[in-house]
Amino acid sequence: MAVAILTLTRLFRFSGRDLPDPDPSMQPQDVLKHYARQFPRLNGGKVVDPINEGDSQIYEFRQASFGDRG
Secondary structure (H helix, E strand, C coil), rough: CCCCCCCCCEEECCCCEEEEEECCCCCCCHHHHHHHCCCHHCCCCEEEEEEEECCCEEEEEECCCCCCCC
16 A cells, blocks of 8 residues: 655635745744735734645634734
């Protein structure tokens, strides 16, 4: 029996838009900071634990709400 190794591609999702992984060696929180330059609403945002969809690992970015303090 052969064993297949599936490599998951990371994608980052924000506001219904899939964003490519700028650098697979970056931590998800660093990718959030990277995209916050393009999407200022992500400043103070958070990364949701990933889910798998097909051959992709999807990290969702959520913007901070006014009530968030940390």
